[in-house]
Amino acid sequence: MSGKIYLDYNASTPLAPEVIHAMQPLLEDYYGNPSALHWSGKPVKELLNKARQQVAELISCSPREIIFTSGGSESNNLALKGYYFKNKSRGNHIITSKIEHPAIRNPCKFLEQLGAEVTYVGVDQYGRVSLEEIEKAIREDTILITIMHSNNEVGTLQPIKEIGEIAAGYEIAFHTDASQSIGKVPIDVKELHVDMLTIAGHKIYAPKGIGALYIKKGIELEPLMHGAGHEFGLRAGTENTLLAVGLGTACELSKKQLKADGINSLSSYFWNRLKEVFGEQVVLNGHPTERLSNTLNVSFINKVGQEILGKIPELAASTGSACHSGNVELSPVLKEMKVPERIGMGAIRFSLGRMTTKKEIDLVITRLKDVF
Numbered sequence: 001m002s003g004k005i006y007l008d009y010n011a012s013t014p015l016a017p018e019v020i021h022a023m024q025p026l027l028e029d030y031y032g033n034p035s036a037l038h039w040s041g042k043p044v045k046e047l048l049n050k051a052r053q054q055v056a057e058l059i060s061c062s063p064r065e066i067i068f069t070s071g072g073s074e075s076n077n078l079a080l081k082g083y084y085f086k087n088k089s090r091g092n093h094i095i096t097s098k099i100e101h102p103a104i105r106n107p108c109k110f111l112e113q114l115g116a117e118v119t120y121v122g123v124d125q126y127g128r129v130s131l132e133e134i135e136k137a138i139r140e141d142t143i144l145i146t147i148m149h150s151n152n153e154v155g156t157l158q159p160i161k162e163i164g165e166i167a168a169g170y171e172i173a174f175h176t177d178a179s180q181s182i183g184k185v186p187i188d189v190k191e192l193h194v195d196m197l198t199i200a201g202h203k204i205y206a207p208k209g210i211g212a213l214y215i216k217k218g219i220e221l222e223p224l225m226h227g228a229g230h231e232f233g234l235r236a237g238t239e240n241t242l243l244a245v246g247l248g249t250a251c252e253l254s255k256k257q258l259k260a261d262g263i264n265s266l267s268s269y270f271w272n273r274l275k276e277v278f279g280e281q282v283v284l285n286g287h288p289t290e291r292l293s294n295t296l297n298v299s300f301i302n303k304v305g306q307e308i309l310g311k312i313p314e315l316a317a318s319t320g321s322a323c324h325s326g327n328v329e330l331s332p333v334l335k336e337m338k339v340p341e342r343i344g345m346g347a348i349r350f351s352l353g354r355m356t357t358k359k360e361i362d363l364v365i366t367r368l369k370d371v372f
Contacts, residue, residue: 003314004314005315005316005360005363005364006316006353006355006356007316007356007360008316008318008349009294009356010180010203010294010349011318012203012208013203013204013205013353014205014353014355015205015207016249016250018253019205019206019207019246019250022245022246022249023207023245023246023249026044026047026242027242030044031044032044034048034238034239034241035230035238047241047244048241049063050245050248051244051249052066052248053248054247054248054251055247055248055251057251058183058187058251058252058254059182059187059188059189059199059214060187060191061189061190061214064217065214065215066212066213066214067213067214067215067231067232067234067235068211068212068235068239068240068244068247069210069212069213069235070211071200071202071208071209071211072101072179072198072200074211075177075199075211075212076101076107076146076175076198077103077224078223078224078235079196079215080094080104080107080108080111080146081107081110081111081222082221082222082223082224082234083144083173083175083219083221084111084143084144085222086220086222087143087220088116090141090143091141091142091143092115092117093117093118093119093142093143094108094111094116094117094119094142094143094145095118095138095142095144095145095146096108096118096119096121096146096147097120097121097122097147097158098120098122099123099148099153099332099337100146100147100148101148101152117141119137121133121134122336123336123337124337125337125338125339126287126288126337127156127286127287127333127337128157128159128287129147129158129159129163131159131162131163131166134147134163134166135166138170142170143172144174144175145163145166145167145172146176147163147174148177148178148180149180149181149187150181150185150291151333152179152180153297153318153320153331154291154333154334154337154349155180155287155291155294156287156290156291157287157290157291160176160192161192164192164193165193174193174195175196175197176192176194176196176197176198178197179203179211180203180292180295181292182199182200182254183204183205183250183251183254183258184293184294189216194216195215195216195219196213196214196215196219198211198212198213199212199214201246201247204251204254205253205254205354206243206250206251207243207247210240210243210247215234221234223235225237257354263294263354263356264293266352266358267294267295269358269361270364271296273361273362273365274298274368277368278300278368278372281301282299282301283298284296284298285297285298285320285337285343285344294351294352295349295350295351295352296349296350296351296352297320297347297348297350298347298350299320299339299343299344299346299347300346300372301342302342302346303345303372304346305319305320305346305347305348306319308346308368308371312371314367315364315367317348317349318349319347319349320333320334320344320349328341330344330345331344350364
């Protein structure tokens with residue numbers, strides 16, 4: 001990886017060394033089925049229970065409220081479909097936002113084919129939903145509200161606590177996709193008044209293929225995977241203890257990192273350098289303060305983000321537009337934020353991580369100057 005710079009941590013993160021170390025014994029030993037009651041199964045069950053406890057401690061809930069899944073997409077699908085299938089006799093209306101991840105939007109579209117009615121609320125120029133619009137959208141048959149904790153593209157944090165209070169007041173279940181927020185900002189499910197919360201392992205230095213869903217005690221879901229009674233009867237199939245241990249370790253590490261997070265200062269340094277070098281040619285997309293500290297979505301005015309990155313092949317980052325045969329199409333998020341095309345087409349998302357260094361930031365600034 002010498003000479004290459006990775007600033008796409010919102011897409012995926014490398015495995016933390018501590019995670020690799022914790023998983024190693026399960027590759028060499030601990031091969032028993034965690035459901036088995038003999039000498040081979042019991043130690044594996046203990047490791048699974050420890051991992052569940054570690055995940056629970058990160059978001060301040062009971063281990064009994066944590067269900068291991070294959071990742072953020074499955075957690076979102078279990079939350080939306082599972083709740084709808086179990087509770088549709090009480091109503092068939094769901095509220096979500098227009099800037100949700102496809103792992104929320106597409107399950108909603110699927111449920112609409114089965115008779116659900118979904119209201120998609122808009123966002124302001126910073127990518128934040130309106131509390132008034134959400135409350136206005138509530139109907140007598142509303143059974144679920146799902147709003148992402150933070151936007152994966154621009155980093156804007158949503159007013160989750162306030163939405164949770166509204167949902168609780170109307171006795172409506174509330175789910176939030178916190179895949180991007182976990183490990184970056186403190187999360188307490190009780191303070192947020194959420195009933196379900198999604199976690200994705202590969203966003204917090206754990207392996208791909210593992211995630212979790214927090215389900216508040218008393219919330220009933222229909223399983224998507226039927227079989228034996230694994231995961232408290234909500235996800236049949238022998239548990240992947242290897243990956244669960246990886247996620248648990250990553251959650252424990254994230255809890256410690258939250259207390260000593262240096263990414264915020266590095267991100268501020270990056271943004272200040274961009275403004276110094278490019279002045280009014282560069283603008284920030286998303287909320288200026290209510291945002292993930294590691295996420296910088298910036299637009300180079302009258303430029304095309306994809307073309308800029310194409311000239312810096314050693315840099316891994318994401319764009320906010322797609323260029324096809326000379327035509328530029330803005331991302332759905334930037335469109336909903338009403339970002340003008342001449343600004344949105346030059347959007348690039350730089351997402352920093354634990355391994356990012358000041359030297360790398362300086363190198364990126366230099367390379368950006370070279371291509372302008």
